Amino acid sequence: MLKALQQTQTRLLSNRQFHTSNLLKMGNTPSSLKLYDFNSVNAIISSPEYPKNVTLVDVREPSELQQSGKIPGAINVPYKSQPTAFKYDQETWEENFAGVPKPALDQELVIYCAGGVRAKYAADIAAEAGYEKLGVYTGSFGDWVNNKGKTESV
Secondary structure, three states, X not given: XXXXXXXXXXXXXXXXXXXXXXXXXXXXXXXXXXXXXXXXHHHHHHOOOOOOOEEEEEOOOHHHHHHHOEOOOOEEOOOOOOXXXXXXXXXXXXXXXXXXXXXXXXXXXXXXXXXXXXXXXXXHHHHHOOOOEEEEEOOHHHHHHHOOOOXXXX
16 A cells, blocks of 8 residues: 555656645645656746746755856755744845845745755745745756756856
């Protein structure tokens, strides 16, 4: 039974369908999680609707972004130094992220880091903060670079 459930989840994940995930605690909300690959993230940044329809969130530390850049248009919300940032009220957000609008709770967030681990934890915090449309770029920035994705300097 467990193996059948895992196979179903894998099939759903490969199609990037919204689903309730057991990969994360996902807080007490009915949040859903989409898993993204290089092609789906590349399609997002190539869309004329970007960044209106999706917010890419890089949760690496600023020093990491300065060394290697980021995916174009992504905002930086560092998980290690500010793990509860998605729970900040508007005033605290503005104090910490001047010039970066706090994503609306109904905005889809696609979160990535260097290799995917911090992104999953950050998605859990975002779910606890009330975000319902969450995605994780599972390969994260390492996969992006390996696939020769465009980057922008920070």
